Amino acid sequence: MNNQPLFIQFWKITLVLWLIAAVVFGFFAAKLPSKLEGDGFRTDGDYETVQQKLHDTFDFPEHTLLVLFEKSESESADAFQSKIESVLTEIDDGVSPSTVDSPLVKKEWLKDDIAYAAVHFDDEFIAMDPVIDDVRSIIKKEDGISLTGGPVISKDINKASQDDLKRAELIGLPVALIVLLLALGTVVASILPLIIGGVTIVTGFGILSFIADSVDLAIFILNIVPMLGLALSIDFSLLFINRYKEERANGRTIDEALQITQSKASHSILFSALCVFIGLGSVMLIDIDIFKNVAIGGMIAIAIAVIASMTLLPAMLKLLGDRINKWQIVRPNPDTSNRWRTFASFVMKRPILIALLALLILGAGIVPVQKMNLAIPAADSLPKTFESRTAYDKIEREFMQDAASTVYAAAEREDGWLSEDGLAVMKNLQDEFEREEAVSGAETLFSISGQTDPVQLAAVLQNPQAAAQLQPAIDGFIKEDKLLIPISLDVEADSDTAQTIVRNWSADDWPADIMFGGQPKFNQELYDEIFNKVIPVLSVILISTFFILMIAFRSIIIPLKAILMNVISLAATFGILVWLFQGGHFGMDPADISLILPVLVFSLVFGLSMDYEVFLISRIREYYLETHDNTYATVEGLASTSKIITSAALIMIVITGAFAFTGVVPVKQIGIGIAVAIAIDATIVRLLLVPSLMKLLGSANWWMPFRRHNVRSKG
Numbered sequence: 001m002n003n004q005p006l007f008i009q010f011w012k013i014t015l016v017l018w019l020i021a022a023v024v025f026g027f028f029a030a031k032l033p034s035k036l037e038g039d040g041f042r043t044d045g046d047y048e049t050v051q052q053k054l055h056d057t058f059d060f061p062e063h064t065l066l067v068l069f070e071k072s073e074s075e076s077a078d079a080f081q082s083k084i085e086s087v088l089t090e091i092d093d094g095v096s097p098s099t100v101d102s103p104l105v106k107k108e109w110l111k112d113d114i115a116y117a118a119v120h121f122d123d124e125f126i127a128m129d130p131v132i133d134d135v136r137s138i139i140k141k142e143d144g145i146s147l148t149g150g151p152v153i154s155k156d157i158n159k160a161s162q163d164d165l166k167r168a169e170l171i172g173l174p175v176a177l178i179v180l181l182l183a184l185g186t187v188v189a190s191i192l193p194l195i196i197g198g199v200t201i202v203t204g205f206g207i208l209s210f211i212a213d214s215v216d217l218a219i220f221i222l223n224i225v226p227m228l229g230l231a232l233s234i235d236f237s238l239l240f241i242n243r244y245k246e247e248r249a250n251g252r253t254i255d256e257a258l259q260i261t262q263s264k265a266s267h268s269i270l271f272s273a274l275c276v277f278i279g280l281g282s283v284m285l286i287d288i289d290i291f292k293n294v295a296i297g298g299m300i301a302i303a304i305a306v307i308a309s310m311t312l313l314p315a316m317l318k319l320l321g322d323r324i325n326k327w328q329i330v331r332p333n334p335d336t337s338n339r340w341r342t343f344a345s346f347v348m349k350r351p352i353l354i355a356l357l358a359l360l361i362l363g364a365g366i367v368p369v370q371k372m373n374l375a376i377p378a379a380d381s382l383p384k385t386f387e388s389r390t391a392y393d394k395i396e397r398e399f400m401q402d403a404a405s406t407v408y409a410a411a412e413r414e415d416g417w418l419s420e421d422g423l424a425v426m427k428n429l430q431d432e433f434e435r436e437e438a439v440s441g442a443e444t445l446f447s448i449s450g451q452t453d454p455v456q457l458a459a460v461l462q463n464p465q466a467a468a469q470l471q472p473a474i475d476g477f478i479k480e481d482k483l484l485i486p487i488s489l490d491v492e493a494d495s496d497t498a499q500t501i502v503r504n505w506s507a508d509d510w511p512a513d514i515m516f517g518g519q520p521k522f523n524q525e526l527y528d529e530i531f532n533k534v535i536p537v538l539s540v541i542l543i544s545t546f547f548i549l550m551i552a553f554r555s556i557i558i559p560l561k562a563i564l565m566n567v568i569s570l571a572a573t574f575g576i577l578v579w580l581f582q583g584g585h586f587g588m589d590p591a592d593i594s595l596i597l598p599v600l601v602f603s604l605v606f607g608l609s610m611d612y613e614v615f616l617i618s619r620i621r622e623y624y625l626e627t628h629d630n631t632y633a634t635v636e637g638l639a640s641t642s643k644i645i646t647s648a649a650l651i652m653i654v655i656t657g658a659f660a661f662t663g664v665v666p667v668k669q670i671g672i673g674i675a676v677a678i679a680i681d682a683t684i685v686r687l688l689l690v691p692s693l694m695k696l697l698g699s700a701n702w703w704m705p706f707r708r709h710n711v712r713s714k715g
Helices: 011-029 046-056 077-095 128-139 150-184 187-211 221-249 254-285 289-325 335-349 351-371 387-399 420-434 445-449 454-462 464-477 496-507 519-553 557-582 597-627 630-661 665-702
Strands: 063-070 099-101 114-121 145-148 405-412 439-442 482-489 513-517
Touching (some): 011 289, 046 482, 046 513, 046 519, 063 128, 063 387, 077 099, 077 114, 114 387, 128 150, 150 221, 187 221, 187 289, 221 254, 221 597, 221 630, 221 665, 289 597, 335 665, 351 665, 405 496, 405 519, 420 445, 445 464, 464 482, 496 513, 513 519, 519 557
Antiparallel strands (some): 063 145, 405 513
16 A cells, blocks of 8 residues: 555565664663663762762762671680681782771771671772672681672662563563463464564663763663563554454455554554653653653653554564464454443443442542651662671661761861861851751861860960871861861651751851761752652643643543543552552561652653553544444443453553562562552553543533534433
8 A cells, every 4th residue: 555654565674674773782782781880869969069079078988898797606706806807808908999997996896796897999980890799709708797888789789670670571471471362362463562572672771771871870770661661562562453453354454454553553552652751751850860760761662662563563464464363372252342341331320339439449549648658768679688788787787876877067168277267167067066956966176176165276286296186187077178077966867857957057058168968968859859849740741641632632621531530540559559568568578668659650650541541532532433422432442442451451560560579679669559550540440430430521521622513422
């Protein structure tokens, strides 16, 4: 057919180009894991600036490994200390760290049966992965020694993410294939969506490998991109193939069936993909790496899934012809549509009762949302089976309980700090910090020297002998016009109190230029960035989705109804997640909800849910335009799409829900969150609320202002 798209007319070239793309991008995709690092929880702000000052000016190390030593019952105290000394010496000789802080020197790091050491590296460009491997090979020679610290935890999360991906694929793909067999009936047809999904993931990873050379990408992208890419590719392919098989069953030729399918199904695919695309793109408004990473990775996966579904898939269908029906496993059941038709009629005869029942169920799910506790993932993202997780927990429990958290105040003063005026400003700052109830102490030259009067301390510094004794403290806290004041808090870094303190300090007017850092500041900046941007993000999603659906369906009411139902169902999803994770139900270890989860799941699922809304309403609209009978169109739309929508939703649930069996907690929460949201949407919303509300609203469903012909429906 001359009016066919070029990629169908020249389907052989299309197949060759996709094969070349898969091979080339596959080569680069294999390099992606080695280019990923960190958890993505980074934003430009005072914390980053102060961290750089700590490294560049005050000689804080760029990387620190923590070595945990545990004494066995049969080991003597002397043998234990001898083991510590020999292992640290071997580490010092083997990996050449900048410095090693030993518990044999820092006695507060040594207890009767447990101790830890810190191995520091000043070079910011050093590749830590091989260093970690070398240290692990050294410590494994002795019993009771384990390795942890930020770089180790990041490396282990990377490994866990890759293992999780393999595990999720082993669980999700076979089940997805079974669902595809039940939906499409033949082995050949069922394999096609998996091929599209595989090409999408490989190509997406290859593109991200190039992006990773210039943009910092977090390790969680290894899970998010396959999760989205595979689920959306199968969704789009399932819709396309099902419509194609329908047209072939109606007596169309292969070319005619492809032409009609391309026209009808592609419309739904494009609009639904656009909803997901905008949902993900909106989170780029949040200036935190993890959100930008997920947005970039997700949008790439969506774009490739759409392009592959609309070019590669038709070309493969053209290649296969009637062989798509080869190896039939499940025969078409004409009664399936009748059963869905009967169900839809049952719902629409009782619209008020069904709608109230559905809203009551969703309301029960929403109740636990009020108890949601949000937290930034750290070492507890790892399963407890990882040595770095358990070692960090032990060090934190045994040695880090005195000062719950530390804030670093980095101050600058043009005239320096060692004059009488400078010391007076320093004392003023210390006093102001220590007035805060949650502050246990601020470390300055005054706290170290025991002096309280700036005039007296200035006089002491004029004495060469006394000044020499204070010189190590001066070198540690003062560099020309720069001053560092570590401030110990009695509250945890992620507490509301700690965040309020650093937020207020940052806004106060001080007698010197001051910026604040440390974990409390890190947490405060992340929380504030998310909460300050959440309204703009949601506004972009809701407003853009409204206009997209309005254009797609030529209606005002349908978009408003779809958005409202999505918001309610997502609120119920968050309530269920709180009940599952914070409550520790169904074998889950009790854990706070990851800070990123509400925004990410909302932006992802809001678009994904619109997939099914677009698929369903598109078909209802087709029938409505033919008959102008709202009730008939709704029943027939549900009857003709429910099987395929249910199958697509089930595949989405299986693929994302498979991450419930993974170990990295944020990924587990996101996977389960998407699965629960899709399950609610495909059952309570799509099967109960949509038909009942379509019936109740009648002709109002299709109302569009300023349109010349608003044809009233028959029901």
